[in-house]
Amino acid sequence: MSTITALDTFDIRFPTSLELDGSDAMNPDPDYSAAYLIVRTDAADGHEGHGFVFTIGRGNEVEAAAIDALRRQIVGRDAEELLDDMGATWKMLVHDSQLRWLGPEKGVMHMAIGAVVNALWDLKAKRAGLPLWDLLSRMGPEEIVSLVDFRYLTDALTPDQALEILRRAEPGRAERRARLLAEGYPAYTTTPGWLGYSDEKLALLAKEAVADGYTQIKLKVGASLEDDIRRVRLARETVGPDVRIAVDANQRWDVGQAVAWMGQLAPFDIAWIEEPTSPDDILGHAEIARRLAPLPVATGEHVHNRIMFKQLLQAGAIEVLQLDATRVAGINENIAILLLAAAFGVRVCPHAGGVGLCEAVQHLSMFDFVAVSGAIEGRMIEFVDHLHEHFVTPVDVHGGRYWPPSAPGAGSEMARETLADYSFPDGPVWAPSPLPLTSQH
Amino acid sequence: MSTITALDTFDIRFPTSLELDGSDAMNPDPDYSAAYLIVRTDAADGHEGHGFVFTIGRGNEVEAAAIDALRRQIVGRDAEELLDDMGATWKMLVHDSQLRWLGPEKGVMHMAIGAVVNALWDLKAKRAGLPLWDLLSRMGPEEIVSLVDFRYLTDALTPDQALEILRRAEPGRAERRARLLAEGYPAYTTTPGWLGYSDEKLALLAKEAVADGYTQIKLKVGASLEDDIRRVRLARETVGPDVRIAVDANQRWDVGQAVAWMGQLAPFDIAWIEEPTSPDDILGHAEIARRLAPLPVATGEHVHNRIMFKQLLQAGAIEVLQLDATRVAGINENIAILLLAAAFGVRVCPHAGGVGLCEAVQHLSMFDFVAVSGAIEGRMIEFVDHLHEHFVTPVDVHGGRYWPPSAPGAGSEMARETLADYSFPDGPVWAPSPLPLTSQH
Structure with a gap:
């Protein structure tokens, strides 16, 4: 006790x-x-x-x-x-x-x-x-179902249907767990693609990404069509035809704009268009997906709960579901979302980057592979090589893959020095002078 | 300056x-x-x-x-x-x-x-x-359109289409303004219908509502089907066949439940079913509306922005749009929502009650009647006779109607004594003893 x-x-x-x-x-x-x-x-x-x-x-x-x-x-x-x-x-x-x-x-x-x-x-x-992925992967189907609140989901997924999905995956758990430990889980990288980077930096980082073993990179788009065409062409020339290039508009467009803009980028063989419009716009995403098919539409990092994901799936609006570790109400709701994705047969490629998101979402993808969808083909976790040093058990990503963490826990623990140094507004990083600035931000 | x-x-x-x-x-x-x-x-x-x-x-x-x-x-x-x-x-x-x-x-x-x-x-x-309703009603169509952010709306409503709606309403403004001042704006009352009230209190308050001139009342439902049938029957017997009875489930049900439950209440001639399920569930509302037709579905008090309302309208999910004064980003976004409702020809019956919501939403409905939809048939504003005394210019509701406020402003100003007395946790209402309680809640 x-x-x-x-x-x-x-x-x-x-x-x-x-x-x-x-x-x-x-x-x-x-x-x-x-x-x-x-x-x-x-x-x-x-x-x-x-x-x-x-x-x-x-x-x-x-x-x-x-x-x-x-x-x-x-x-x-x-x-x-x-x-x-x-x-x-x-x-x-x-x-x-x-x-x-x-x-x-x-x-x-x-x-x-x-x-x-x-x-x-x-x-x-x-x-x-x-480690959390392993804890979850050892739970029985009934226990996993007990974690999920099916309120507002039953028109798409009932507890019994969820149980069936989990039971179907049970016999292959041990084999997939072994494969995961031996081969890791695929990653893709957004490092080359930030809008603020110069063309030179983009090309350099794209080249490095391929050398590091990544088979997909992602570029931010949506500020200037002319720039986007130039940057996507440059990236395609740099990485060659065999590396996938996804693009991410971060909600910049209305429906009609998204279709027109992406029509100009589609010739460069785009792996997916991410967040073409408002994350709330289920019907808008469905319309964009219909008009841009077969170009896959992806979204999720700002999709605020399982009810919205349910509808994106019901409407056929997304081919790639990008769950986020800290947008919804935690692990339980993300398990509901994994079950919905499995029920609809949609790929899950989690959003990551930011602060600690890579550390967090890897547990969900690995659990999904071992115990839920059992699938890994075409699935990958976003990776940005950024701020990992602040975590006690940072991700191990090499060879273009996430390697399963072995440390107990969910990967979410920051170093004590970070909690002290970066505390806002009074930590030394933000208040470096003897007279602390009270409102830098 | x-x-x-x-x-x-x-x-x-x-x-x-x-x-x-x-x-x-x-x-x-x-x-x-x-x-x-x-x-x-x-x-x-x-x-x-x-x-x-x-x-x-x-x-x-x-x-x-x-x-x-x-x-x-x-x-x-x-x-x-x-x-x-x-x-x-x-x-x-x-x-x-x-x-x-x-x-x-x-x-x-x-x-x-x-x-x-x-x-x-x-x-x-x-x-x-x-008063705000009058200020807005005197603005030209171009100025009103300039208040609205059309981002994420243009697949349903463009600035030009909004202008057209407003221009169409312009010639009748003076006549409708005069009618509003002479006749007021219809109200309905939720006062009889709270779940915590006894049958006796329900019947007494329903009788009073009819005597006070209301032609619609609303009952809360969704906790117990047996209780709901008894309460709705009692209300129907009390008010007779000519007073409308709406019911409100406050998001209690999943899609299938909503259809089954309302099938049991429909024989009592229900004016609308409000919030049958999650406010996020656009496709769920659409399915419920389709299966319960012609019973109108209403929602809005928890619908968080214009993009969600756009979709509810696009999907044919609601026949009654219940905007809320403080759920979305203020007057500007509510004007966008009024324009969307006008474009789709859907009735607006604002959510009110709470604290100051009646004082606030009346301005929107009155502006809508004078300068946007020009319509009043079947439209009404919710009224709950509760906490109005805390406002400097409380609503004037009598004869079952809201009477247009004449005081300058948006009606949102609370009395100084209220701000002092009800301040949490240190105001005298919450900390009445010499040793203030620090965590009553």
Whole structure:
């Protein structure tokens, strides 16, 4: 028996806008940030649960305040009770009748719930002595189904249908687990493609990516058609015909614009068009997909819950589902999304990059391969080589592949020095002078 | 020339859970609340802009923190520059590249933007010496169109199409304005229908509603089918065949459940089924509408932006559009929603009640009647007789109708004593003892 004794929050920001890393058509100057929390217990094992929401700067304090608002539901509770029935814990957090008004199930409050849920999963995996992907992959079909809230899903996926998917995957688990450990999980890289980079830097990084073993790169597009044509042509000339090039518009277009713009880029053999329009526009994505077929449409990093993913799948709007580790309400909701994708036979290629997203989503893709879809063909996890040094167990990506983590936990724990140094606005990175600046941002 | 000198926020909460006013199938014990702000300038006129987000208790502090996060974009700015081009001001707030990540355009951050936008409209209307509905109704079609961001809308509504709608309404403006002043705008009442009320209280309040001139009442449903059948039958027997009875499930059901449950209530001649399922489930609403036709489906109070409303209309999912004053990004986005409704020929019946929602939405419906749709048949504004005394210019509702406000402003200003007394957690209502309780909630 142990009790949760604390839920501590941190506002962590990295001054990435100075380098234009992460710049795209909608986000010209992000300061990659994390609204971060640590859950502590009075157990003798000393384990903590770490979780976070990735943001891009201003407003990170609002996200941290939302995590603070969940403290009363966690602190003082019996840790085993929360961790032993994570499905019930998820519902307790998501269905709080008063907090629910602030979404429902979307935006700042929903992401905060995700961070707390993920911190609890981190704690649960550390207690089990297993990396999260392995912990999940060892659960029985019934236990996995018990993690999922099927509310609003049953017209597309019932618990029984989910069970059937999981049972079908059960016999091959051991074989796929061995394959995963031996071969890793495919990655693609966005490193060459940020809008703020020069043509020279793009070509250099694209060449490096191929040399490093990547078989897909991704370029940001959507600010200037002329620039995009030049950059995509340059990338294609650099990587040759056998490396896939995806493009990402970061929601820049309306439906008609997306179709017209991509008509100009399609001749360069595009692997997918990502976020062509608003992530809320299910019918818009469906129309774009219909008019651009067979060019695949991808989205997901801003899709705010399982209900939206359900509809994107029902409408035939996406061929590539890009779940995100910190947009929805954590591991449980992402398991619902993996099950939906499996039910509709759609590829999952998680969004990553940012702060700690690579560390987090790898667990979901690996679990999906071992125990849910059982599929890996055409699937890959985004990789950006950025800020990993701030994590206690950074990803191991080499040869164009993610290698399964072995450290217990969810991969979400930042180094203590990072939590101190990058704390906003009072950490030394943000307040370097003896007279701290109070409002740089 | 004047400068915005302050944006002050307040966490205001009313202990409504003690009375079970506002109780429904998803919200058993709300404490009606407002994350509130006042914008001040150094102009000699002394006018202030007041705005708020309605919430139902816990998390109101998160919403207030989100409003705080917008201070840097408002304070120190030239007031005339912001107020003279409210379309540009809206875009400046909504398209902030870093804050946008927290939605985009949804949830806590989007509602906070709405509160700031509405406070600026309140200030603009006070400076003009006009109630907001009248200020908007005097604007030319081009000016109204300039208030709207058509991003993500153009596949359903272009600026030219919006102009055409507004120009078509122009010749009849004076006549409809006179009619509005003479006859008021129809209301319906939810007062009898809260789930927490006894059958006796339901019948008594329903009888009173008819005596007061209402031609529609609304009942909450969705917790128990047996109870719902009894309550709807009782209401029908009480009000007779000529008064409409709408029902509201507050998102309680999945698609199949909604169809089955409403099949049992339909024999009682239901005016509409409101929020049968998740507000995010556009395709679900469309399926429910198709299977329950001709029973009208209504939703909107939790529909988070114009892009979602666009799709609800494109999918033929709703016959009644229930916009909300504080869910979306303020007056500008609600004008976009009114234009979409007009383009699709769908009735607008705003959600109200809560804290100050009646005071706010009346301006939108009256503007819509005078200058946008020009229609009033079958349209009405929700009314709940609750907490109006806290506003400086409370609604005037009698004879089953809203009467056009004449006081300058948007109706959003609370009494000073209310801001002091109901401040959470330190106001005397929440901290009545000499030793203040720090965490009642």
